[in-house]
Amino acid sequence: MTTALDPSPAGASVGIDQLQVMLNHIDQLPTLPAVACRLLETATSEGARAADLSALIENDPSLTAKILSLARRSHLGTRAPTTVQQAVVVLGFRAVRNAVLCVKVFETLGGASAAPGAELATSLWKHSLATACAATLIAEAAGAKDLGGEAFVGGLLHDIGKLALLTCVPKSYVRVVRRTEERRVCIVDAERELLGVDHTVAGKRLAVRWGLPEAIVSVIWLHHQTPEALPTTVDAGHLVRIVHLADHLVRRLRIGCSGYHRTATVEALAGVPGIDGARLEQISTQIPLDVEAHGELIGLNDVNAAGLYAEALADANRELGRINTELAEANRRFTIRERVFDALTGFTGSVVPEAGLADVWLAAAECVRRLLAVSSAIGFTCHGQQPVLHLGISSAGGGRTDVVPFEPAGCRALHTFWPGKPTTLTGGLVEAAGLGRVVAELYAATDDHRPWWMFPVVRAGRAVGAVAFPAEHESLQEAAIPGDEWDTLADAMALAASFARMRASAERTSEELADAGRRLHDAREEVSRVRSLAMVAQMAAGAAHELNTPLAVVSGRAQLLVRSAVDEEQRRDLNTIHEQCLKCSEIVSELVDFAKPAAPQPQAVQVGPWLERLRQHWRARHGGQSARITVKVSDAMLRLHVDVAQADRILEALLDNAVLAAAESDGQVLINCPGPTSDETAVISVEDHGAGMSAEVLEHAVDPFFSHRPAGRARGLGLSRAYRLAENNGGRLWLESSPGHGTRAFVELPVFRDSCAEERVGTPAPKNVYEKSCDEQGRDRV
Amino acid sequence: MANQRGSFLTKSVFTTGEVASICRVSQQTVIRCFDSGRLKGFRVPGSRFRRIPRESLLAFMQNNDIPLDELEGNRKRVLVVDDDEAIVEMFTELLERDGRFDVYTAQTGYDAGMLTQQYRPDVVLLDFKLPDVNGNVVCRTIRSKRELEHTRIIIISGVADPDEINDLMDAGADEFIKKPFNIDNVISKMVDLLAI
Numbered sequence: 001m002t003t004a005l006d007p008s009p010a011g012a013s014v015g016i017d018q019l020q021v022m023l024n025h026i027d028q029l030p031t032l033p034a035v036a037c038r039l040l041e042t043a044t045s046e047g048a049r050a051a052d053l054s055a056l057i058e059n060d061p062s063l064t065a066k067i068l069s070l071a072r073r074s075h076l077g078t079r080a081p082t083t084v085q086q087a088v089v090v091l092g093f094r095a096v097r098n099a100v101l102c103v104k105v106f107e108t109l110g111g112a113s114a115a116p117g118a119e120l121a122t123s124l125w126k127h128s129l130a131t132a133c134a135a136t137l138i139a140e141a142a143g144a145k146d147l148g149g150e151a152f153v154g155g156l157l158h159d160i161g162k163l164a165l166l167t168c169v170p171k172s173y174v175r176v177v178r179r180t181e182e183r184r185v186c187i188v189d190a191e192r193e194l195l196g197v198d199h200t201v202a203g204k205r206l207a208v209r210w211g212l213p214e215a216i217v218s219v220i221w222l223h224h225q226t227p228e229a230l231p232t233t234v235d236a237g238h239l240v241r242i243v244h245l246a247d248h249l250v251r252r253l254r255i256g257c258s259g260y261h262r263t264a265t266v267e268a269l270a271g272v273p274g275i276d277g278a279r280l281e282q283i284s285t286q287i288p289l290d291v292e293a294h295g296e297l298i299g300l301n302d303v304n305a306a307g308l309y310a311e312a313l314a315d316a317n318r319e320l321g322r323i324n325t326e327l328a329e330a331n332r333r334f335t336i337r338e339r340v341f342d343a344l345t346g347f348t349g350s351v352v353p354e355a356g357l358a359d360v361w362l363a364a365a366e367c368v369r370r371l372l373a374v375s376s377a378i379g380f381t382c383h384g385q386q387p388v389l390h391l392g393i394s395s396a397g398g399g400r401t402d403v404v405p406f407e408p409a410g411c412r413a414l415h416t417f418w419p420g421k422p423t424t425l426t427g428g429l430v431e432a433a434g435l436g437r438v439v440a441e442l443y444a445a446t447d448d449h450r451p452w453w454m455f456p457v458v459r460a461g462r463a464v465g466a467v468a469f470p471a472e473h474e475s476l477q478e479a480a481i482p483g484d485e486w487d488t489l490a491d492a493m494a495l496a497a498s499f500a501r502m503r504a505s506a507e508r509t510s511e512e513l514a515d516a517g518r519r520l521h522d523a524r525e526e527v528s529r530v531r532s533l534a535m536v537a538q539m540a541a542g543a544a545h546e547l548n549t550p551l552a553v554v555s556g557r558a559q560l561l562v563r564s565a566v567d568e569e570q571r572r573d574l575n576t577i578h579e580q581c582l583k584c585s586e587i588v589s590e591l592v593d594f595a596k597p598a599a600p601q602p603q604a605v606q607v608g609p610w611l612e613r614l615r616q617h618w619r620a621r622h623g624g625q626s627a628r629i630t631v632k633v634s635d636a637m638l639r640l641h642v643d644v645a646q647a648d649r650i651l652e653a654l655l656d657n658a659v660l661a662a663a664e665s666d667g668q669v670l671i672n673c674p675g676p677t678s679d680e681t682a683v684i685s686v687e688d689h690g691a692g693m694s695a696e697v698l699e700h701a702v703d704p705f706f707s708h709r710p711a712g713r714a715r716g717l718g719l720s721r722a723y724r725l726a727e728n729n730g731g732r733l734w735l736e737s738s739p740g741h742g743t744r745a746f747v748e749l750p751v752f753r754d755s756c757a758e759e760r761v762g763t764p765a766p767k768n769v770y771e772k773s774c775d776e777q778g779r780d781r782v
Numbered sequence: 783m784a785n786q787r788g789s790f791l792t793k794s795v796f797t798t799g800e801v802a803s804i805c806r807v808s809q810q811t812v813i814r815c816f817d818s819g820r821l822k823g824f825r826v827p828g829s830r831f832r833r834i835p836r837e838s839l840l841a842f843m844q845n846n847d848i849p850l851d852e853l854e855g856n857r858k859r860v861l862v863v864d865d866d867e868a869i870v871e872m873f874t875e876l877l878e879r880d881g882r883f884d885v886y887t888a889q890t891g892y893d894a895g896m897l898t899q900q901y902r903p904d905v906v907l908l909d910f911k912l913p914d915v916n917g918n919v920v921c922r923t924i925r926s927k928r929e930l931e932h933t934r935i936i937i938i939s940g941v942a943d944p945d946e947i948n949d950l951m952d953a954g955a956d957e958f959i960k961k962p963f964n965i966d967n968v969i970s971k972m973v974d975l976l977a978i
Contacts, residue, residue, distance in 0.1 A: 549940050560879075599945075
């Protein structure tokens with residue numbers, strides 16, 4: 001009676017509703033035929049008589065035939081029994097009853113057909129039968145002879161649940177049994193998982209419906225409980241324990257299929273007093289014979305003792321084989337894991353806390369090289385956004401690190417592996433791609449055409465680096481090391497790499513911090529210098545206006561007096577007064593000019609001619625001076641973009657100082673323009689071999705009115721003004737000097753580029769009446 | 783006559799007779815011009831006498847291209863504006879000694895304004911930095927008055943910032959002289975400007 005319903009495919013757990021459905025189906029199994037019920041009643045009730053029994057049997061012809069044949073076979077006497085009554089007498093009440101039960105139950109539930117699971121059903125029957133026989137024997141041996149009949153019934157029906165389930169849902173039940181075999185779990189668990197009920201519950205329900213006696217119901221329900229666990233309130237506890245022992249015994253003998261693979265005979269034995277191990281052994285040998293006898297009765301034709309033994313052996317062999325395979329597999333995995341752990345230990349051992357990024361990858365490469373037994377491997381990563389590879393190259397002869405740039409555009413075209421970007425690669429080995437390809441191309445020998453593979457170190461979906469190596473075996477046994485093991489390695493390597501990277505960043509940050517601190521210090525000094533210059537400038541401007549007025553009065557009065565001068569001498573004196581006033585005013589003008597230089601009007605100035613003109617101008621003015629000025633220009637056509645007048649003043653100030661210093665030494669001054677230092681600037685230096693300046697003097701050289709020369713000093717504004725004018729024109733001025741080695745003054749000025757032509761201020765020279773009315777020294781032109 | 787001339791230089795209201803004398807025309811002409819409105823003036827309240835204010839006489843003379851010598855004299859009027867007394871005194875002495883100039887002085891921008899209005903100088907020697915107002919402002923103010931358009935402005939200052947000088951030129955100054963200066967230079971500049 002198979003139903004169309006089978007629970008959901010293997011693996012699905014069963015819900016409450018499905019359980020209910022299952023139970024309903026069980027409830028729909030056919031009942032035992034009347035004769036069997038009656039038989040059961042008579043078997044267990046008091047005062048059962050052979051006559052009743054024979055009457056029952058005679059009602060059923062097939063049954064009669066079977067009983068008679070059984071009697072004939074077991075009879076070893078004179079006349080074979082011809083009537084049932086005789087058979088009953090011969091066989092014994094109990095045996096006949098047992099036999100009939102067997103037959104009837106088998107008919108109800110067995111019925112070998114072509115249904116799936118027919119083989120399973122047969123196996124289950126064998127087991128039940130064997131248990132029945134064993135239970136009877138045990139009961140007799142334990143001195144509970146009166147329980148013998150019930151023991152038989154109990155043994156026969158104890159696994160009735162399995163048969164019931166098999167009949168209801170044959171396909172699923174076959175699956176259950178298979179799962180039990182594959183996974184070596186308890187069949188009860190498998191049944192509950194796949195079907196929702198186990199065979200004890202199903203059996204119990206069926207038994208209750210069939211109206212089986214209490215004792216039998218208990219057996220069916222509780223036959224899996226260990227003796228200790230059996231509640232003492234249960235009736236027929238003794239019976240249950242007997243059947244339990246019988247079950248285990250039969251399992252040990254591997255007769256039929258019970259779905260169990262574990263036997264706990266010893267514990268079961270403890271539950272049944274009166275039996276010892278030796279007796280059990282005797283029973284064991286008896287069981288197959290009994291089974292053979294009964295088996296024939298119910299039509300299990302292939303049941304004979306020898307067959308049973310053979311089956312048992314085969315089953316045991318299969319079992320053994322399976323265990324062997326599992327062990328071999330586990331062994332293989334553990335061997336691999338051991339290798340991986342060795343490699344990992346080697347890796348972590350060789351990475352020191354101070355290791356740099358490349359060192360970590362060298363260790364990684366070494367680890368992979370040893371693990372895969374290749375001759376060389378290269379660990380690489382790239383750090384941040386710079387297209388630079390940090391490499392660790394490991395080979396049999398040793399290891400080294402390297403840092404090489406690569407072309408990021410070319411790499412992006414290969415765009416499957418880029419450290420830092422999320423990657424679809426996972427652990428394990430892949431063909432070298434992306435940066436791996438770049439490394440392969442860099443480091444493969446020219447005649448070496450082996451394919452390159454790589455192990456990407458991926459952590460949380462992001463690649464941090466990889467180890468690339470040339471494949472030396474035909475098929476790289478990636479399968480030799482499973483993915484999880486690679487993941488373990490990857491995790492360790494990624495961790496070490498990230499530490500190294502963090503350390504490197506921290507170092508760089510601290511260096512930058514130190515550098516920033518230095519630059520801040522320099523900037524602060526510069527700011528304070530500029531501020532002091534600005535203050536001087538302001539002061540100068542303020543003074544200028546104030547001073548000029550009284551100077552004008554003095555000079556004006558002097559001039560007026562000249563008109564009424566008495567003699568030449570007086571006139572001369574008065575003129576002197578006038579001139580000195582003008583000189584005072586000049587000082588003031590210089591200060592003002594220094595404070596706020598005029599906006600530069602830059603032009604293209606050719607260096608060669610300009611410097612030469614300066615030199616000649618100087619000689620014309622200071623013909624008596626002893627210094628010899630040499631002009632050295634490497635590119636005479638180089639053009640500067642400066643205000644000519646201001647640039648003149650800068651160079652003149654520098655020349656003043658240089659000539660003065662040179663006059664005290666070898667008298668040589670060199671004006672040198674080696675050429676543009678960059679696209680935008682060129683440097684001119686004025687060098688002398690004079691006494692030089694100490695560091696302290698050098699620091700204050702540009703300060704206004706500072707002069708370390710005690711006598712014959714110029715006004716003291718020369719260098720300061722040159723400094724300001726240089727800045728005004730978009731350049732810089734600085735000095736290098738050391739005592740005894742002379743001084744070099746450098747002025748950096750912008751270079752004239754063609755683009756400057758458009759930038760030039762388009763306004764014409766303003767109507768600067770002041771310049772018109774005064775000559776260079778601010779004296780009014782006469 | 784010299785006395786009269788001297789008073790002509792300072793008088794602010796004239797009779798028709800005086801006007802005739804100044805303009806070298808007959809009194810009748812003057813009366814006719816007065817009556818026809820070409821020469822503006824007023825009558826003394828309660829009488830028939832005609833009076834001509836200086837400004838209208840000046841305007842009349844200018845309109846009719848009558849030389850202004852009799853009215854103004856041929857000395858040029860100079861206004862010296864500087865807050866420093868010593869400078870002012872020096873200029874005054876210098877210019878008066880020269881003989882061709884009548885010198886007026888002011889020490890603040892305000893005074894300068896008042897005097898300019900009153901005497902309409904031919905040339906103003908202006909200090910750039912005055913206590914109450916910037917010389918720049920004075921310059922512009924003078925330039926903004928139409929009746930002062932003939933006044934020349936010479937800035938004399940101790941500060942010689944080229945940018946500021948340019949600003950002053952733009953504001954309407956005619957010359958710039960830096961202190962301390964050569965007095966002959968100053969005089970010659972003034973002479974050039976006034977086209978004496």
